[in-house]
Amino acid sequence: GAAPAVAQAQQQIRWRLASSFPKSLETVYGASEAFAKYVSDATGGKFVISVHPAGELVPAFGVVDAVQQGTIDCAHTAPYYFFGKDETFALDCTIPFGMTSRAMSAWMYEGNGMKLMREFYAQFNIVNFPCGNTGTQMGxxxxxxxxxxxxxxxxxxxxxxxxxxxxxxxxxxxxxxxxxxxxxxxxxxxxxxxxxxxxxxxxxxxxxxxxxxxxxxxxxEGSTQFSLYINDKQWKGLSAEYKSIIEQASRAAHVTCQARYDGRNPAALKxxxxxxxxxxxxxxxxxxxxxxxxxxxxxxxxEKNANWKKIYADYSRYLSDQVRWEAVAEGNYSQYLAAQKL
Amino acid sequence: GAAPAVAQAQQQIRWRLASSFPKSLETVYGASEAFAKYVSDATGGKFVISVHPAGELVPAFGVVDAVQQGTIDCAHTAPYYFFGKDETFALDCTIPFGMTSRAMSAWMYEGNGMKLMREFYAQFNIVNFPCGNTGTQMGxxxxxxxxxxxxxxxxxxxxxxxxxxxxxxxxxxxxxxxxxxxxxxxxxxxxxxxxxxxxxxxxxxxxxxxxxxxxxxxxxEGSTQFSLYINDKQWKGLSAEYKSIIEQASRAAHVTCQARYDGRNPAALKxxxxxxxxxxxxxxxxxxxxxxxxxxxxxxxxEKNANWKKIYADYSRYLSDQVRWEAVAEGNYSQYLAAQKL
Structure with missing residues (x-):
């Protein structure tokens, strides 16, 4: 039942989000817009994140530097763009013969993925959240x-x-x-x-x-995970409620993005x-x-990269387990369906 | 940047959620607990949903009647349990040779699935939200x-x-x-x-x-979707912010549940x-x-069930497109990986 309303104070906040993608891509760019809308809706318009396409605030490949320096509050990107800084970025996104979409989400949310990547990103003043996936891409x-x-x-x-x-x-x-x-x-x-x-x-x-x-x-790109990057000082300044809302909005946008790819690819291929x-x-x-x-x-x-070595060891063990299991029920089912007249 | 805090009124709400599952299943029961925690965290403990295992408030298979009559506010269940009332329930869950997990999420969130199921559920005073999936089950x-x-x-x-x-x-x-x-x-x-x-x-x-x-x-059970059922009067009584928080918490719990199944199944199979x-x-x-x-x-x-016929027509068209597309990039990739030494 409902009790009387209680006065509550929550800050009004305006953030700017720099995307690495053009506005024309309703899939991946759409994921950052969905994220921002979820945050605004959940806070009655008090926490507003404006979303900016690649090049408007910073270039597509300039978002890590901008979040690190705090010139923007947050960004939405494909972390592997930054493998030139450190190959470890790619483990938060995709590597050749790497995780499928569901395996990647399992590693991030239920395995050690999130913990290990957060430790890595700390040196860039970034707090990361998975925020969308494409599924297996075309070659x-x-x-x-x-x-x-x-x-x-x-x-x-x-x-x-x-x-x-x-x-x-x-x-x-x-x-x-x-x-x-x-x-x-x-x-x-x-x-x-x-x-x-x-x-x-x-x-x-x-x-x-x-x-x-x-x-x-x-x-x-067995699946490519997009990431939301938040400047760590901005993150630390949020209330517990706002932190929770960001966390959930990123998970909601994560599933929305994959659903959008899956939903739209069949007709496009035709x-x-x-x-x-x-x-x-x-x-x-x-x-x-x-x-x-x-x-x-x-x-x-x-041999060369200690960050990589540590996280890849966990990633590759997890991948091996996921692939073995996926090949049992899921793989057999999908192959059977694909052979039927539906 | 941050502006001064603004006083805001949000209702204190307590709801009871009846699960169709026992507490011992951290996967599916855990999904309803995750959902309740997300709602509480996002509202600073003002919107509290207590989660009850099967049999505590109502029997496992009594949750539809209880939500419909308003004796409980909400429930978490596998809709196909209620195919005896109407086979159409199963289309919100799983049917033989039906959708895989990702295809089901795409149909619900990006296809016509949510719209069609909401129309169907209205006769039971239920507003439904996807809230977890198992992936392909074992036989x-x-x-x-x-x-x-x-x-x-x-x-x-x-x-x-x-x-x-x-x-x-x-x-x-x-x-x-x-x-x-x-x-x-x-x-x-x-x-x-x-x-x-x-x-x-x-x-x-x-x-x-x-x-x-x-x-x-x-x-x-090519994949089995769990659903959150909310009594429609309770739903209509919520503020726009609380509605948004429920919507996002259900999406967050949806991805959390699938990740938990994927994360825990490999070691269990071993x-x-x-x-x-x-x-x-x-x-x-x-x-x-x-x-x-x-x-x-x-x-x-x-021939027999008009509700079924209408929604199944959309479901089966969508499934056919999903299966054709899934067999291209995703299916080939997964099969190649499964054949490698990882």
Whole structure:
């Protein structure tokens, strides 16, 4: 039952959130907007977070520095963009042959993932929250057909994050180009191939108009987790209620984002195929060479990077358990369904 | 930046939540506790929801009547328990050869699922919120080995929800028994087999001690969504802020619950095997016979039940699109990973 209302004081707060993504991507950019709306709604408009697309406050790849320095309060990004600062960022996002979406959420929320990443991010004055995932991505758009791993030698390819480091071992020349500039680079032939996300987002960028061959799966993005970064001083200044609301709004946006990708990709894939896209599976020798190259990269990193070594040890143990279990009930069920006429 | 604090009035509210599950299941019962904690934390303890295990306020299968009549404010349950009232309940939970976890969330949050189910629930004075999922379940525990579909003839089996109606077409005698009573029934031989959820929950019930043969996958629970039911008058009485907090807390608990299942199942499966469980895939002729029987059941329901027919039409179209897309990037990726040494 309801008791009489009690007067309560909660601060009015205005924060600015810098996204690493353009407004046109209702999926990932939409996740940051959903997050901000949830916070505002839960506080009756007292805690307002304005969301700004890449480039408006800071460049797409400048959000870590900006949150660290406190020039912005928070950011929404794909952490692997910052693997050049430290490869460990990628473990909060995706690594080649890494976690699927559900495995990643389990590691973050129920395993050691959140604890380990928070320790790592402390040096950047960042408090992190998972905030969206794409699921397994598509392997991108290629001007020429790919018949074997040899076709990657000398290929100039837009690829985000640290998949490029593995692809470089196979002769690829990787390029990290923000979303807004991929179409032109592929159209002009400055690059031979470009991977972005999946059917819905790729369709928004129009990549099928400048390269017809669409491959799967992106072994470098078995699922890509987006992260919300909050400046640690701003975080510490919040009341317990506001902290709880931020935490829950980020979890709500996390599930909303994955649902949006899953909901929108099927129709987009149909449209891409109707508009002339040629859909193919990557050749097995490419998958196998990449898997082997990824093991080499991880062995090198374990030697060189103590942050990486510590967190990767936990990540890879967890992944192995997840994959073994997923292959039992879930994997068998999905494969059975896929073979039926539905 | 922060502005001066503003006095605000929010009601003090106490609600009672009746779970259909025992306290011992930290996974699904834990989801309702997580939900209640999120609401309390976000409101500084002003909106308190006390969580009660099955039988404490009302029996496990009495929660719909209790919410409908307003004798309790809210409940947490598996909607398919109520398919005897109307088969349409199951579409908010799971049906044989139905949605996987991510597909179900996409249908509810981004497709027409929520809208359609809300229309249906209105006749029961219920406002529903997805609140947890198990992922694909295991096919249960069998005192004798299962070699073909023929071994199901005359089998007395504990099975929740409406998988039993399909199994009945294959000669099974289905029994709906609450969690707390399964162990004894299987031990005594009152039943020959029992399915519950998956490794972690099954281990808690100790089912492997009374039946050694453990099969997968539960084609009748490709994923099982739990639902939060709120009495519609109680819901309408909430402020906009409290409504938003409930909505977000349910989404947060939704992702927390699936992460908990995914996080805990792998070690539980290892333990079950170490303790003598014999893990096997269901025979293909059983899967195929069940798939065919499920189509017959759905055709019959489409003739008999207008609520079902309307919502199932949307559900099955959505499922077909989800399965086609899932088999492209996600399915190929997961299968490749499962074949590697990780």
């Amino acid at each position: 991108g758009w290629y001007r020429k057909e790919i018949k074997s791993v040899k076709d990657f030698e000398g290929l100039k390819m837009r690829i985000g994050g640290f998949g490029g480091r593995v692809l470089a071992k196979l002769g690829v020349v990787p390029q990290n180009i923000p979303a807004g500039e991929i179409y032109q680079a592929l159209e002009k032939g400055t690059i031979d191939a470009a991977e972005w996300i999946g059917p819905y987002d790729d369709l928004r960028l129009g990549l099928h108009k400048v390269a017809k061959n669409y491959y799967f799966p992106a072994w470098w 449209q891409l195929i109707a508009e002339g896209t040629k859909l193919s599976r990557f050749p097995k020798d490419f998958m196998d060479s990449a898997f082997k190259a990824s093991r080499e990269v991880y062995a090198e990193l374990n | 249960g525990w069998y005192r004798k080995e299962i070699k073909s579909v023929k071994d199901f003839e005359g089998l007395k089996m504990r099975i929740g929800g409406f998988g039993g109606r399909v199994l009945a077409k294959l000669g099974v005698v289905p029994q709906n028994i609450p969690a707390g009573e399964i162990y004894q029934a299987l031990e005594k031989g009152t039943i020959d087999a029992a399915e519950w959820i998956g490794p972690y929950d099954d281990l808690r019930l100790g089912l492997h001690k009374v039946a050694k043969n453990y099969y997968f996958p539960a084609w009748w 333990q079950l095997i170490a303790e003598g469980t014999k893990l096997s895939r269901f025979p293909k002729d059983f899967m195929d016979s069940a798939f065919k029987a499920s189509r017959e059941v759905y055709a019959e329901l489409n």
